[in-house]
Amino acid sequence: MSLSKNTQELPVIVYTPDSSLAEPKRLFREMTDELKNSRELAFALFSRDMKAQVRQSILGYAWLFFPPIATTLVWFFLNQSGVVKVADTGMPYPAFVMIGTLLWQAFLESLTKPITSLNASKGMLVKLNFPRIAPVLAGIGQTTVTSAIRLLLLVPVFIFAGVEASWTIIFFPLAYLSMVLLGIAFGSFLTPIGLLYTDIARSIGLLGQFAMYATPVVYPLATAGFLGWLNRFNPMTYLIETGRATLVGGPFDALPIALIICTFAFVLLLIGWTIFHITVPRIIERMGM
Amino acid sequence: MSSLPETNNLTTNHEVLVKVENLGKIFCRDLKKSLFYGLKDSAKDLLGGSRKKSLAVNQRELRKGEFWANQGVSFKLRRGECIGLIGHNGAGKTTLLKMLNGLIKPDTGRIEMRGRVGALIALGAGFNPILTGRENIYINGSVIGLSKKQIDEKIDDIIDFAEIAEFIDSPVRTYSSGMQVRLGFAVASSLLPDILILDEVLAVGDMGFTIKCLNRIRELSKDSAIIFVSHNMQYISNFCTRVLVMDRGVPILDADNPGDGINCYFGQMEFKGSKSGKGGAKLESLEISVSGAICDLDPVIRQGDEVEIDLSFSISSEIKSAVALVCIDDESQSQVIAYPLLNESNESAQYHPGTHRVRVPLGAIDLNAGSYSFLVAISDTESKTNLLRESGVLPFRVRADNMIWSKIVRPTKAIVCSK
Numbered sequence: 028m029s030l031s032k033n034t035q036e037l038p039v040i041v042y043t044p045d046s047s048l049a050e051p052k053r054l055f056r057e058m059t060d061e062l063k064n065s066r067e068l069a070f071a072l073f074s075r076d077m078k079a080q081v082r083q084s085i086l087g088y089a090w091l092f093f094p095p096i097a098t099t100l101v102w103f104f105l106n107q108s109g110v111v112k113v114a115d116t117g118m119p120y121p122a123f124v125m126i127g128t129l130l131w132q133a134f135l136e137s138l139t140k141p142i143t144s145l146n147a148s149k150g151m152l153v154k155l156n157f158p159r160i161a162p163v164l165a166g167i168g169q170t171t172v173t174s175a176i177r178l179l180l181l182v183p184v185f186i187f188a189g190v191e192a193s194w195t196i197i198f199f200p201l202a203y204l205s206m207v208l209l210g211i212a213f214g215s216f217l218t219p220i221g222l223l224y225t226d227i228a229r230s231i232g233l234l235g236q237f238a239m240y241a242t243p244v245v246y247p248l249a250t251a252g253f254l255g256w257l258n259r260f261n262p263m264t265y266l267i268e269t270g271r272a273t274l275v276g277g278p279f280d281a282l283p284i285a286l287i288i289c290t291f292a293f294v295l296l297l298i299g300w301t302i303f304h305i306t307v308p309r310i311i312e313r314m315g316m
Numbered sequence: 317m318s319s320l321p322e323t324n325n326l327t328t329n330h331e332v333l334v335k336v337e338n339l340g341k342i343f344c345r346d347l348k349k350s351l352f353y354g355l356k357d358s359a360k361d362l363l364g365g366s367r368k369k370s371l372a373v374n375q376r377e378l379r380k381g382e383f384w385a386n387q388g389v390s391f392k393l394r395r396g397e398c399i400g401l402i403g404h405n406g407a408g409k410t411t412l413l414k415m416l417n418g419l420i421k422p423d424t425g426r427i428e429m430r431g432r433v434g435a436l437i438a439l440g441a442g443f444n445p446i447l448t449g450r451e452n453i454y455i456n457g458s459v460i461g462l463s464k465k466q467i468d469e470k471i472d473d474i475i476d477f478a479e480i481a482e483f484i485d486s487p488v489r490t491y492s493s494g495m496q497v498r499l500g501f502a503v504a505s506s507l508l509p510d511i512l513i514l515d516e517v518l519a520v521g522d523m524g525f526t527i528k529c530l531n532r533i534r535e536l537s538k539d540s541a542i543i544f545v546s547h548n549m550q551y552i553s554n555f556c557t558r559v560l561v562m563d564r565g566v567p568i569l570d571a572d573n574p575g576d577g578i579n580c581y582f583g584q585m586e587f588k589g590s591k592s593g594k595g596g597a598k599l600e601s602l603e604i605s606v607s608g609a610i611c612d613l614d615p616v617i618r619q620g621d622e623v624e625i626d627l628s629f630s631i632s633s634e635i636k637s638a639v640a641l642v643c644i645d646d647e648s649q650s651q652v653i654a655y656p657l658l659n660e661s662n663e664s665a666q667y668h669p670g671t672h673r674v675r676v677p678l679g680a681i682d683l684n685a686g687s688y689s690f691l692v693a694i695s696d697t698e699s700k701t702n703l704l705r706e707s708g709v710l711p712f713r714v715r716a717d718n719m720i721w722s723k724i725v726r727p728t729k730a731i732v733c734s735k
Contacts, residue, residue: 037333037431037510042415044423046361071458079446154438156418157459219358223351306358312420313354 047305058304065158072148072165077172091173092180095132099125099184102245116247118275119188125180127244130206130270133174134263135235137210140166141303142221142228152311159307163218171207178203181274193276202270205289209266212292215299219306223313243267262288333430333511333541334393334416340424341386341411341565342378349381376423385411386565389425395510398542400556400574402549402581408565409545413437413515416543431510431540434460439500445489449480449499452488456503470506477532478502479525498525505532512536515545530554549578549686553719575685579715582687583614585647589689589708596635597694597703600628600671602710611712619716619725623681627692628673629704635696637666638703642676643691644683645707651691652683652723666697682726685716 047054081087102124105111116123144166145152145159152159185192221227239245241254242263249255258264265288268281344350378384386408393399401409414420416427417435442459443452453474457467475481478498480491488496514533530551533542537555546552552559552574559577561569563584571577603626604611610626617623631638643651655676659665665674689711694704716725 040418040427040429040433042418042422042427042429044421044425048361067463068458071455071464075444075447075451075455078451079444082446148442151438151442151459153419154441155459156433156435157461220355223354302362305361308421309354309358309361313350 054301054304058300061158061160061304062164065161065164068157068161069164069168072162073168076144076165076169088176091177095125095128095177095180098128113246118190118271122181122184122188122190123247123271124245125184126271126274127267129174129177129180130203130267131239131242131244131263132177133170133203134206134210134266135231135239136170136174137167137207138214138217138235139228139231140170141211141214141218144169145218145222149314153314159311160304163303167207167211170210171204174207175200175203185274190275192274195273195276198273199270202266202273202285205266205285205292206263206270208289208296209262209292212295212299215296215303218299218303219310222310238263330394330396331430332392332394334391334543335428335430336392336416336425337390337427338425339386339389339412339415339422339427340376340384341408341415341420342376342382342423343385343411344379344382346381349379353379353382384565386415386422387424389560389562389567391560391567391570393511393541393543395541396538397558398537398544398556400552400559400577401543401545401562402547402552402559402577403562404584406564407562409562410515411565412562413513413543413545417513429511432461432507433511433513434504434507434509434540435513435515436501436504437513437515439497439504441500443488443496443500446487448486449475449484449488449491453499453503456500457506460504460507462507474499474502474506477505477528494522494525501529501532505529505536508536508539510540512540512542514542516547549581550719550721553578553685573717575715575717578685578719579616579713582647582685582713582715583616585687585711587647587649587687587689587708587711589706591704591706593694593702593704593706595703596632596696597638598630598632599692599704599706599709600630600673602627602690602692604710604712615710615712617681617712617714619685619714620680620682623678625676625678625690626673627676628671629667629692629694630671631667631669631694631703633669635669635703637668637697638694639664639697640667641693641695643693645689645691646723647687649689649707652688664697667694681714682724683714684723684725685714685719687711687713 047057084090099121102111102113103121106113106120113120141163144162148162151157152162184190217227217231238261241257242261243249243258244267248264248268249258265281265285269279269285272279272281344353389408389412391399401412403409411420413435415422416429417433417437418429442456444455447455450471453471454464454467457470458464462470475484478495478501480495480499483491483495488499491499512533533555536542542555544552544555556574556577557572559569559571559574559581560567561571561577561580561584569577569580571580604615604617605624605626606615606617606621608624611617625642627640627642629640640657642655642657644653646652655678657665657674657676689707690709691707692704692709693702693706695702
């Protein structure tokens with residue numbers, strides 16, 4: 028063991044009952060330091076979860092692909108058999124549903140991931156002092172990577188359905204990341220309350236389904252009626268529409284609003300992160316009871 | 317883990333590493349309310365330190381269902397010192413440790429921690445049962461703040477220390493609980509902290525490993541400030557340079573001499589007396605005198621003092637004759653020494669109906685420091701049935717400056733036979 032102890036400059040930690048908001052400068056430094064210091068730990072937790080998730084499974088990572096395939100098949104058959112009549116989507120329906128489902132799932136998972144990953148590491152949180160952001164980062168990383176892997180599904184679907192991809196496909200990763208960003212931004216606001224009360228996670232599970240039907244995931248953008256109104260005021264609409272457009276080369280009608288939404292999401296994320304940082308000691312204290 | 321770097325820098329050896337001022341913490345008994353208060357406190361924090369005055373005021377109104385889990389705790393700890401936190405269950409020791417470790421925020425007061433903090437509290441928390449021991453060392457190591465490079469350097473020492481070399485690549489869930497704890501301790505103690513927080517970690521594992529852990533802690537203690545919680549007074553006496561006795565969240569004694577603290581801890585012990593037996597005999601009184609002087613309530617005897625008891629009891633008329641026995645019980649009410657009463661000719665003394673008063677010299681009390689009480693048993697000579705068995709009588713304490721790992725301490729002269 029050769030860790031030389033530096034006795035000249037010892038780091039000093041002070042704990043007081045005061046809100047860290049009282050000193051914004053220190054708060055900001057704390058937050059950025061925490062982010063920096065937790066990278067390695069976050070990666071360790073990330074790889075732990077990635078490994079553990081497949082070690083006890085025969086099909087392993089293949090499980091990532093089954094849910095979107097299942098959803099796509101269900102909607103494909105519903106549409107094919109005429110049970111549900113979906114208007115013209117401008118591209119083969121299976122490809123349309125697949126894109127929508129993948130993007131939607133990326134959003135929904137990033138929305139709940141901070142809560143679930145913190146809850147999963149509750150045992151450690153209440154007993155060990157380590158950067159509280161680390162499990163959140165690990166969770167976000169996990170969601171981002173797994174849903175990015177899922178995007179590979181688009182390749183066979185496009186070939187099978189005979190969809191021609193446009194050069195604008197290079198922007199698709201950005202469109203995909205914007206879904207994740209919006210998910211995390213909303214999620215960061217819900218996390219503190221969601222850790223205290225299980226109601227939040229439950230409502231997301233339930234309301235998530237409604238939200239999906241209020242978004243053009245399995246049907247094309249509605250322009251009239253109640254659905255049209257829902258689509259219009261739903262920020263997800265613009266992101267999903269733009270995402271689809273990058274794959275086939277347009278139309279990019281939703282792009283300007285999508286960019287505004289992303290900017291908002293980014294600001295929201297910064298605020299949510301601050302809220303998380305300030306409230307998390309209080310929350311963990313109550314979790315440990 | 318054998319070669320700890322020697323940093324005997326005398327100028328830095330005595331710096332204050334832990335400073336705790338008027339610390340207080342409020343808990344809530346009711347879960348629903350507690351969650352709601354958590355929400356309210358968070359909201360208050362977000363609206364900007366409306367409790368900024370906490371340091372000056374140091375008072376907070378208790379809301380409904382709340383109580384002080386810690387109140388008015390202050391101490392300073394220097395490098396090289398080890399403070400023992402003792403107190404009975406619910407005394408607030410764990411709450412204090414959690415605040416020191418930064419897991420929960422104080423409600424009043426202030427904590428200043430200088431240097432790297434290591435905590436041996438939850439050994440193996442965060443182990444993933446499906447992953448191998450080696451993988452878990454890396455994860456656990458990063459959780460306590462070691463970089464991958466540092467773990468690479470230490471991993472062989474860690475595996476050696478935990479004595480699990482042959483299982484290191486098996487999943488942790490195949491480990492016995494002892495192996496998991498050993499691995500947890502090995503990882504946690506590989507950090508070389510300035511401040512070390514220890515909570516009852518030694519209560520697990522077999523004796524051989526416990527000794528190994530103690531030696532490791534002793535190694536670490538040369539160069540750090542240690543906060544040590546244990547119910548085992550031998551550990552406290554062995555390791556601590558100071559003792560803080562807590563009771564219901566409040567520190568009641570900060571003793572520079574661990575012996576005083578331990579004595580105070582034993583003084584808090586409550587003995588539940590119990591009485592059983594068929595009847596026919598009654599304990600009238602029991603008094604204890606040390607070196608000739610009678611002690612009143614709560615007697616404290618120094619180890620090695622000559623002690624005599626004055627016992628009086630009565631036997632009812634239907635009993636022909638009875639024999640009596642006096643025992644000393646330790647705090648767990650198990651008998652340490654028995655004194656069967658004899659008559660002048662060294663036979664079992666027979667007591668007939670009536671009231672008897674006897675003096676029993678117990679000799680030098682060579683019990684280890686601790687709290688004790690008497691047990692008086694009277695049984696029928698013929699049928700051997702128990703007439704009276706009364707325990708928890710006249711609790712007393714034995715105090716000594718050092719505690720030794722035994723029930724009885726008898727310093728003995730060694731005669732030199734050859735050089």
